[in-house]
Amino acid sequence: MNKFAAAMLAASLFGAVHAAEKIAVDLALSQATLIDVAAGTRVRGQTVLLSGDTIVAVVKDADLKRYAPKKRITLPGKYLMPGLWDTHVHFGGGEALIEENRQLLPLYLAHGITSVRDCAGDLSDTVLAWRRQIADGKMAGPTIFASGPKLEGLKPMWKGTLEVGSPAEVGKALDQLQAQHVDFVKITENTMTPETYLAALRQATARGMRTSAHLPGQIPLAQAVEAGLGTVEHQSYLLRASTPREAELAGQAAAGKLTGRDVMRLSLESYDEASARRAFRHMARHGTAVVPTLWGSRITAYLDQESHHADDYLKYIGKGLRATYAWRVERAAQDGLDAIALRHAIFEQSAKLLPLLAQEGVSIIAGTDAGFLNSYNYPNQALHDEIALYVRYGLTPHQALQSAVVNGPRFLGKLDRYGGIASGKAADLLVLDADPLADIRATRAIHMVISRGEVHDRARLDRMLEDTRRKVALQQ
Numbered sequence: 001m002n003k004f005a006a007a008m009l010a011a012s013l014f015g016a017v018h019a020a021e022k023i024a025v026d027l028a029l030s031q032a033t034l035i036d037v038a039a040g041t042r043v044r045g046q047t048v049l050l051s052g053d054t055i056v057a058v059v060k061d062a063d064l065k066r067y068a069p070k071k072r073i074t075l076p077g078k079y080l081m082p083g084l085w086d087t088h089v090h091f092g093g094g095e096a097l098i099e100e101n102r103q104l105l106p107l108y109l110a111h112g113i114t115s116v117r118d119c120a121g122d123l124s125d126t127v128l129a130w131r132r133q134i135a136d137g138k139m140a141g142p143t144i145f146a147s148g149p150k151l152e153g154l155k156p157m158w159k160g161t162l163e164v165g166s167p168a169e170v171g172k173a174l175d176q177l178q179a180q181h182v183d184f185v186k187i188t189e190n191t192m193t194p195e196t197y198l199a200a201l202r203q204a205t206a207r208g209m210r211t212s213a214h215l216p217g218q219i220p221l222a223q224a225v226e227a228g229l230g231t232v233e234h235q236s237y238l239l240r241a242s243t244p245r246e247a248e249l250a251g252q253a254a255a256g257k258l259t260g261r262d263v264m265r266l267s268l269e270s271y272d273e274a275s276a277r278r279a280f281r282h283m284a285r286h287g288t289a290v291v292p293t294l295w296g297s298r299i300t301a302y303l304d305q306e307s308h309h310a311d312d313y314l315k316y317i318g319k320g321l322r323a324t325y326a327w328r329v330e331r332a333a334q335d336g337l338d339a340i341a342l343r344h345a346i347f348e349q350s351a352k353l354l355p356l357l358a359q360e361g362v363s364i365i366a367g368t369d370a371g372f373l374n375s376y377n378y379p380n381q382a383l384h385d386e387i388a389l390y391v392r393y394g395l396t397p398h399q400a401l402q403s404a405v406v407n408g409p410r411f412l413g414k415l416d417r418y419g420g421i422a423s424g425k426a427a428d429l430l431v432l433d434a435d436p437l438a439d440i441r442a443t444r445a446i447h448m449v450i451s452r453g454e455v456h457d458r459a460r461l462d463r464m465l466e467d468t469r470r471k472v473a474l475q476q
Contacts, residue, residue, distance in 0.1 A: 022068040032075035037405040040398035053452035083114025083428035085408040088367025092121025100318030105141030111380035114428035115143040120150035120186040122160030145183040153191030167199030189216035201227035218254035235292035236350040242276035284361035295386040296369035296377040301347035303332040308376035325375035355394030366404035397440040427453040
């Protein structure tokens with residue numbers, strides 16, 4: 001073999017060995033500005049590498065030569081962040097509406113929401129089946145974390161609940177939920193006695209189960225917190241803890257002397273910031289978070305001023321789900337001027353608690369209450385409206401983003417997998433045209449969504465929206 005041939009062979013072998021040493025990955029995302037939501041910082045000059053449904057590495061652009069991606073997407077001028085979470089949604093309306101609920105799933109992805117937390121309805125078995133099908137890649141939609149059926153007292157107004165009539169019956173209900181491998185326990189207060197409510201919190205906590213609940217008017221916030229309450233669902237409940245009269249009003253409610261509306265009115269009239277701050281510090285010390293659901297509360301509060309009958313987004317909502325909106329609208333229409341003024345005041349004062357909660361160290365977790373029954377609170381779009389309200393009422397864009405990216409996974413104990421862009425995290429990513437740390441409205445400027453490693457570019461997202469619109473139109 002002559003020297004030239006030998007040199008060529010050596011070069012070929014070296015190249016083959018060098019190529020073999022490269023790390024194979026499925027996808028490289030380059031040239032975007034990475035948003036570190038936890039830290040509130042921007043990172044440039046780095047490439048995110050994905051294999052399957054996982055981020056395998058985040059490397060400097062200069063180190064990309066060590067990898068062999070099957071596909072590379074360059075994103076100059078774009079912003080790359082983790083996918084959004086809506087941690088309070090509802091699927092329901094009865095078996096006749098299963099398909100209409102299913103049609104909501106791709107809409108979540110089309111709006112950059114890659115995970116949701118279902119807080120119980122009357123389709124729990126269906127939702128738990130969807131949770132598995134999505135996790136197995138057999139169905140398109142956001143990752144679902146589910147409570148299964150909620151715990152309630154006897155003869156509740158809500159369908160699809162586990163009725164618990166005494167503390168002794170709590171264990172059996174929790175056994176069922178654990179057998180269903182639920183992600184957390186949802187508790188509501190419609191007919192449950194205070195004694196059973198506190199027992200449910202204590203027993204669930206003793207089993208290592210996370211709890212989310214409404215707050216009964218007969219129980220001071222501190223009691224629920226100390227019993228193990230994980231999240232207060234709906235920030236308006238915290239008005240009750242924002243008055244020096246909280247214990248007195250709770251006692252009168254327990255004695256049947258005050259209605260829930262009376263308690264809210266009197267709490268509002270005796271609001272005291274120092275009392276609120278003390279209550280919120282106590283929450284923070286015990287690790288109790290809040291899911292504000294401000295957007296849904298605002299819609300209901302201002303139904304007297306804002307008609308939603310011509311909302312463009314209704315084209316994505318099936319007629320059966322739209323019909324469930326009527327009950328809140330009809331109930332609000334019966335309110336007189338005083339009741340309407342009270343609705344407005346309760347919303348505005350509860351929304352103003354948001355910066356106090358943040359200042360006292362309470363974790364704020366973005367959730368919308370969107371789904372059936374909750375009028376014009378549209379799944380998917382509502383989360384962007386929700387976090388925009390957070391900024392309007394005193395949070396920074398950084399804090400609002402944390403509520404929708406980091407705090408939900410933290411509550412569920414899933415920060416090892418979600419909430420950031422790093423090796424080992426889920427390949428659930430959102431590519432934006434604008435900087436969300438500068439303007440929270442940028443979360444609506446969606447260029448691309450990556451869910452469990454699957455790329456949904458703008459054209460595909462638009463097709464998902466159009467497919468849903470077409471299906472809804474055919475149902476009319």
